Amino acid sequence: xxxxxxxxxxxxxxxxxxxxxxxxxxxxxxxxxxxxxxxxxxxxxxxxxxxxxxxxxxxxxxxxxxxxxxxxxxxxxxxxxxxxxxxxxxxxxxxxxxxxxxxxx
Numbered sequence: 001x002x003x004x005x006x007x008x009x010x011x012x013x014x015x016x017x018x019x020x021x022x023x024x025x026x027x028x029x030x031x032x033x034x035x036x037x038x039x040x041x042x043x044x045x046x047x048x049x050x051x052x053x054x055x056x057x058x059x060x061x062x063x064x065x066x067x068x069x070x071x072x073x074x075x076x077x078x079x080x081x082x083x084x085x086x087x088x089x090x091x092x093x094x095x096x097x098x099x100x101x102x103x104x105x
Contacts, residue, residue, distance in 0.1 A: 007026070024097070034046070
């Protein structure tokens with residue numbers, strides 16, 4: 001584990017760059033992480049997904065899979081792919097400051 005400066009704050013990250021301490025996360029960090037993976041500015045649609053992921057993580061103790069996000073958040077899978085292109089589960093977790101979901105490569 002190492003540290004990285006994101007949005008002017010030192011945060012703990014793993015070898016893939018995922019934050020390892022979700023309590024260090026904030027919306028400024030999320031915005032910078034989104035820029036780093038070329039998502040651009042986060043919209044209200046992005047925030048709905050990110051807020052769902054963080055609340056679900058608090059409740060379940062693990063990062064939600066794409067299927068769980070789609071079923072429980074009410075955001076269709078096709079919209080998740082539009083908002084977080086190519087690897088939505090991984091990109092959603094990254095921006096939300098959560099561990100990579102189980103099953104993600």
